[in-house]
Amino acid sequence: MHIEGISPEDIVSLEIPTGEPIHYEYEGGAITRVR
Structure with a gap:
């Protein structure tokens, strides 16, 4: 999550x-x- 800047709420999807x-x-x- 931290590396990509994804919130805990968004990581589930x-x-x-x-x-x-x-x-x-x-x-x-x-x-x-x-990439």
């Missing part, structure tokens, strides 16, 4: 497709999503 990876990079103290 979040759909993550099966088999579709979600990639993040950590660099210089910052986490960013790689």
